Amino acid sequence: MRYFFPLGLLLTLLLDGIFSNLFAAEFFRPNSMIESRLFVVWLVMALCFGEIDHPYLWAVIAGLIFDIYYTGIIGPMFMILPLIVYLTNLMYRFLTPSFIVVLLICLIDITVITTLFYGIFFAISYTSVSLSEFIGETLGPTLAYNLAALVILYWPLKKFFEEFSGNRSV
Template structure:
């Protein structure tokens, strides 16, 4: 694996997250549901499990900082949560089998915890006034379903790519 391919691939996921909803045809989602693509963190989870734990945490830190700088007004939420979630996934996967189905399920649980953490932080600092049941129905469940679909589609290609990266590191 080319040493520039990993940062370029993760940067592509970073950009795709921001333009994903704009690329969908108008009227695809006529309801007031909020879909939040978390493709980057899913890729970081797969990197952590199939590639290298240290790289997963480092890229979680770097892209968490970039995410905070570009998309939020508060530095620290994603800067803290991305590497923390990558570390948690690496610890969970030491107990569980490194099966692609298990990694996909753990990734979706990681996305769910990330969404809950971001919501709670925004609620604590009064950046949102949305109550929890409204958050679950409006944003949480649609986000989980979208990211589950992405995970199912991208799991095998991500696994293969990061296994090649791990082989490249051992050489």
């Protein structure tokens, strides 16, 4: 897992950009915008089912890569991803592991990331979209896309992380 987790995190960061580019016509329409967050799905699944060394360090590195590659503004994802690792660990510690629990954790994490990202960009006047437009045109479609991706990837990723972490569940 020492090598698979960081490689998977980097791959999912790149896949988010690749999918956004390939499906730009579908993802970015005048009345809706979908932000691919497959790296969050990878991170949540790894935290829930894998044995990850130094998850906060990897969150900081992934946030830095995201900020440099996608936004050009160092800071937003650099600060948000370690918070997401903390929230995920906190929620998962108090809940019984199941598909629904992981789905809800991912829903909360993507909501927090997308909303904080919007809030930071709104505060620095990088966007002027109203909160109601953001919720209806960005947050909703983003959650739908990423949760659909989680539904598709849940069982293969769960099996992958359990296999390579030595956690075999019944």
